[in-house]
Amino acid sequence: MEDLEERVGTALNRIGELQAGTRVQSDTFFSQPFMRDHTEFDSFAAFCDQSPWAFDDVADVRDVSRARLDEYVAGRTDFETWEEMKTRAAEEEIIDQIVS
Numbered sequence: 001m002e003d004l005e006e007r008v009g010t011a012l013n014r015i016g017e018l019q020a021g022t023r024v025q026s027d028t029f030f031s032q033p034f035m036r037d038h039t040e041f042d043s044f045a046a047f048c049d050q051s052p053w054a055f056d057d058v059a060d061v062r063d064v065s066r067a068r069l070d071e072y073v074a075g076r077t078d079f080e081t082w083e084e085m086k087t088r089a090a091e092e093e094i095i096d097q098i099v100s
Contacts, residue, residue: 030089039077
């Protein structure tokens with residue numbers, strides 16, 4: 001049971017880091033399977049490269065207008081908003097952390 005608690009704690013910390021835009025490796029959080037399953041991209045790097053903005057990582061997304069980012073996300077992913085995309089990635093990471 002302690003192992004499960006530790007894995008859940010780790011997953012929750014990763015969610016907090018993503019929300020804060022700190023110490024998150026986007027390739028890990030937005031894994032290739034996640035990106036392939038829910039977007040038209042093979043990776044988060046491709047999502048960034050194809051965007052109309054110059055950003056390289058999750059932290060850079062904070063500088064983009066939320067309305068424009070949501071429009072980009074809605075047009076190229078299974079999600080209507082950036083927050084929805086992040087939340088789903090977090091949920092899937094929690095499940096992966098618990099199961100693995």
